Amino acid sequence: QVQLVESGGGLVQPGGSLRLSCAASGITFSLYVMAWYRQASGKQRELVATITGAGTSNYADSVKGRFTISRDNAKNTVYLEMNNLKPEDTAVYYCYARKITINYWGKGTLVTISS
Secondary structure, X not given: OOEEEEEOOEEEOOOOOEEEEEEEEOOOHHHOEEEEEEEOOOOOOEEEEEXXXXXXXXXXXXXXXXXXXXXXXXXXXXXEEEOOXXXXXXXXXXXXXXXXXXXXXXXXXXXXXXX
16 A cells, blocks of 8 residues: 655744655655645645656756755655745645656645744
8 A cells, every 4th residue: 555644744934944754655665756746725736846766856946946855765755845935835735656657645734834
């Protein structure tokens, strides 16, 4: 059974930082492209960042220079380090795993940026 379990969300003031984690089980983690998506209330889900098994990463323009995606293949875990957070970063953040046509989603973790 495949599971992607996110953690690390919470309430942070603008300018603050958070680190999200996603622990994967039931898959050969290193073979999967991992990604973080987010969905704000009333908006479509959007891609935040991706990382290949070899560690090549890409980011949405809105988070470049502020967010860093990384992975530890030995721990089957992908991370999202988020700095200089803004109110518009408020959303549910979802972990995503993809290998060719196979994909899985986590249930999400809520990140709220507010003073």
